[in-house]
Amino acid sequence: MTRPPFGFAGPAEIVFGRGRAAAEAAPRIAAFGARVLLVRGGSPARAGWLRDALRAEGCEVEEIAGQGEPTLAAVTAAAEAARRAQVVVSLGGGAVIDLGKAAAALATADGPPLRYLEVVGEGRPLPAAPLPFVAIPTTAGAGAEATRNAVVEVPEHRRKVSLRDARMLPRLALVDPALADGCPWGVTLASGLDAVTQVIEPWICSRATPFTDALCEPAIPRGLAALMRLAQGEDPGARDEMAWVALCGGLALANAGLGVVHGLAGVLGGMTGAPHGAICGRLLPHGLALNAARTGGEPARRIARVRGWIAGALDVAPEKAFAALDAWSTAQGLPGLSSMGLAPGERRAAAEAAAASSSMKANPAALTSAELEGMLAAAA
Known part of the structure; x- marks a missing residue:
C-alpha cells in the first residue's frame, strides 16, 4: 500500500513517567540557564517543590501565575518577564503551558504580540527562535506540552486565536502523571x-x-x-x-x-x-x-x-x-x-x-x- 507523504514534529525531548518530574526537573531545567521564569497555576504551594529544587541548583527564579485562559494582556506581561530569563518553565494545566510557551516565543520578538497572532493580528512569522521552553503538565487534557502553538484570548475581539511557530515546540516535555493525582x-x-x-x-x-x-x-x-x-x-x-x-x-x-x-x-x-x-x-x-x-x-x-x-x-x-x-x-x-x-x-x-x-x-x-x-x- 502506498502511503501519502507526511512529516512529524514534536518536542525536542519527551520524558514520561510517574515520579520523574520530582527527580529530574530541576537539573534538566538548570542545564538551559540559571535565570528561570517559572509560570505556574494559581497555587504557590503546588509549585513549591520545583521552586525550591531550582534554587538548590543555583538558579534565580522569577515566578508568575496564570489565571485562567491566557489573555493578550497576560501574554504581554509574561513576555516582558521572560526577557529577564534564560529559560521559561510552565508548571500547570494547558492554559499555564500556553502562557509560558507564548512568553518564551515573544521574549525574542520585537513589537506587540498582535503582530504575530493569527486571525485578529497580522500573523507574521516570529523573527527569532524562542527562549528554551520546558513544559510540565499537571492536568491530562490539552496536550499543550507537545504542540507548536499557544492559544491566546483577545477579549476585545471575543476570540481565542493562536500564536504559532514550529520553533515553539518545547525543548523538554516532562510528563509526570503523579502531578495530576487528586485533581478535582x-x-x-x-x-x-x-x-x-x-x-x-x-x-x-x-x-x-x-x-x-x-x-x-x-x-x-x-x-x-x-x-x-x-x-x-x-x-x-x-x-x-x-x-x-x-x-x-x-x-x-x-x-x-x-x-x-x-x-x-x-x-x-x-x-x-x-x-x-x-x-x-x-x-x-x-x-x-x-x-x-x-x-x-x-x-x-x-x-x-x-x-x-x-x-x-x-x-x-x-x-x-x-x-x-x-x-x-x-x-x-x-x-x-x-x-x-x-x-x-x-x-x-x-x-x-x-x-x-x-x-x-x-x-x-x-x-x-x-x-x-x-x-x-x-x-x-
Missing part, C-alpha cells in the same frame, strides 16, 4: 474529555497520517476507559493512562489536524470565557453524530469504530453511543452550552466564525454554517 473531578472531567476529543479528531480528520494513526487508534479506547475509572474515584493507574492519552493527542493534533469540535470550541471560548475542555466535552458527541451523517467511505468507517469504542465504554448499543456519551457527561456534572454562557441569539455568529477556523479545514466533511448552528442548538 470537574477539572478531571473537562480535561479528560478534551484529551479524548484530541485523539478522536486527528484520527477521523482528513489529514491523518500513519504516524498519527499509530498514536490515536489505541489511545481512544484507553482514554475512554480511564476516564470512566476516574469517575468512580481516584485511580493512579487511570491517571497514568490519561496522561499518556493527552500526550498522544497533543502530538497528533500538531501533526494532523482537528475538526468541527475544536473549530467551534475556539470561537465559543472567546465568546463565553468557558473552559476549553468543558466546551469540547459538550460538543464531542454532537460533532461525531453530525460527521457520521455527512461522511462515507473511510471516514465513516473510522467514526463507526469510535461509536463502537464509546458504546463499549458505556455498555450501550452502538446506535445509542453518542447520545449515551452526552447523557453520561451531563450526569457527571458537565454543563450545557447555555449554562456556559452561549445565548441562543449568538449561535449563528458562532457558527459563521467557526466555519472559517483553521481546525475546520481538516474536518472529514464540509459542513455548512446552518449545520454548525444546529449542532450548537443540540449541545445547548
